[in-house]
Amino acid sequence: MKRREFSLSTASVVAASALTLPLATPAMAQARQFKEGKDYTRLAKPLTPDAPAGKVDVIEFFWYSCPHCNSFEPALDAWVKAAPKDLSIRRIPVAFNASFVPQQKLYFTLEGMGKLDTLHAKVFRAIHVEKLKLAKDEDIFAWVAQQGVDAAKFKEVYTSFTVSSQVRRASALQEGYGVEGVPSMGVAGRFYTDGTMAGSMQTVLQVVEYLAGVARKG
Numbered sequence: 001m002k003r004r005e006f007s008l009s010t011a012s013v014v015a016a017s018a019l020t021l022p023l024a025t026p027a028m029a030q031a032r033q034f035k036e037g038k039d040y041t042r043l044a045k046p047l048t049p050d051a052p053a054g055k056v057d058v059i060e061f062f063w064y065s066c067p068h069c070n071s072f073e074p075a076l077d078a079w080v081k082a083a084p085k086d087l088s089i090r091r092i093p094v095a096f097n098a099s100f101v102p103q104q105k106l107y108f109t110l111e112g113m114g115k116l117d118t119l120h121a122k123v124f125r126a127i128h129v130e131k132l133k134l135a136k137d138e139d140i141f142a143w144v145a146q147q148g149v150d151a152a153k154f155k156e157v158y159t160s161f162t163v164s165s166q167v168r169r170a171s172a173l174q175e176g177y178g179v180e181g182v183p184s185m186g187v188a189g190r191f192y193t194d195g196t197m198a199g200s201m202q203t204v205l206q207v208v209e210y211l212a213g214v215a216r217k218g
Helices: 026-030 067-082 098-112 116-128 137-146 151-158 161-177 201-216
Strands: 056-062 087-093 184-187 191-194
Touching: 056 067, 056 161, 056 201, 067 116, 067 201, 087 098, 087 161, 098 116, 098 137, 098 151, 098 161, 137 151, 151 161, 161 184, 184 201, 191 201
Parallel strands: 056 087
Antiparallel strands: 056 184, 184 191
């Protein structure tokens, strides 16, 4: 979804379409030559990657309430598990306006508490299947408590300086990559692609593999 299409009220009632994406592989990426300006863009001002030395920084930009992000998540998760070991892959929640911030804080709080593995997919399900908005602090607190998470600890982390700093960093990355819609992906602080450019999210994963190869060469 593009920036202009986003609103919490709209996303909460849009049903995510069924989407099955075959897994991208390095061989698939190597078999195609993708074109700058068509399949991906090169950032005018490169960013400093956060990945450790010897790793290629790969970012998925997403929003929990986006139906396309929900549809893409299973394929992305499978791709992450099979991706080359030198890819440092992370998810960054976006905020196109202030109403997005609670879900950014939800993601970073779950990450900080080590709960992403068990609750990340459940957040998508709560919003897109159970039709819960999870758009405000109190709604998030109530839902998290129902999942058996220590509510007091969650609120402590959610309102912490650490999470606030992560939200600011996420917004800086979003701005630096010029994110206009999600799901979309950034590579090595130098390249950006999305389903509109690549033609599909399956192809996006192939483009990312290709760009990772470019980044490895320096």
